[in-house]
Amino acid sequence: MSVAPLRHREPSCRDDFTIDQNWAGYTEEEHAIWRLLFERQRGILVDRACDEFLSGLDGLGIAADGIPDFRHLSAVLRETTGWEIVAVPGLVPDAIFFEHLANRRFPSTCFIRTRAELDYLQEPDVFHDIYGHVPLLMNPIFADYMQAYGQGGLKAADQDALHHLARLYWYTVEFGLIATPQGMRIYGSGILSSKAESLFSLEDASPNRIGFDLLRVMQTRYRIDDYQESYFTIDSFEQLFQATRPDFTPYYAALKQRPDYEPGTILPSDRVLHRGIGGYHAGKRG
Ligand code: PHE
Ligand code: FE
Secondary structure, X not given: OOOOOOOOOOOOOOOOOXXXXXXXHXXXXXXXXXXXXXXXXXXXXXXXXXXXXXXXXHHHOOOOOOOOOHHHHHHHXXXXXXXXXXXXXXXXOHHHHHHHHHOOEEEEOOOOOOHHHOOOOOOOOHHHHHHHHHHHHHOHHHXXXXXXXXXXXXXXXXXXXXXXXXXXXXXXXXXXXXXXXXXXXXXXXXXXXXXXXXXXXXXXXXOEEEEOOHHHHHOEOOOOOOOOOEEEEEOOHHHXXXXXXXXXXXXXXXXXXXXXXXXOOOOOOOOEOOOOHHHOOOOOOO
């Protein structure tokens, strides 16, 4: 995930908060937890994850064998889109996070959840960070979007607009849905790394699924302690990339005059996706 409370730098960190993954130090139990999570998602994500994610996963060779070695992942990523993975101890300060993304470095935690936490975790772990985020970094458009986000973050901080930009990350990178000709699919990593939310986001009747609108998204608060009440759906990564291409300076100025919305709000101007649209059979409220 992204948006981070300021954290004290652990003594072993470098100035940019990176550490060594220490891949050789993982126990067999830790690898076994990875395999369990990986196998569960393999079944769930067929026809639920977008094709770009699934082909990225294949291309990376992130496998069921165990927690991947970041050096190996970085070697494949560098060849494909010029990204690499750096290990960090946990959430890092915003400026550090943005600086890494702006330089095509994705910060990942190293620790893995315990068996007692398979389904629920407060903080991102290596399964969320690697399995959830890294496959889409193999996609050229998404790879550019993530870098642009990092550059935009440094600018938003200067304009006191980080909370607006963070919502964009939340509702796209973490919890985004994409409407494809085959039906609604998941691309948000917070969903992709969660068995229960993978099902909930697509098939439950309760959450809203609303067509992506940049300012609307940046006005919408989010919840970090439960499934999302609203998901925003894009039609393509190209749409997302183009919508976020302009200089946000005038948008941030406009947002200062506009209200914030609660996560569950539906507006008259929202394009709400209903049952049956595009082969998508689980629209809002029955
Ligand atoms: N275009 C945005 C700006 O000028 C930066 C940005 C790009 C933000 C992509 C988010 C995603 O601030
Ligand atoms: Fe994340």
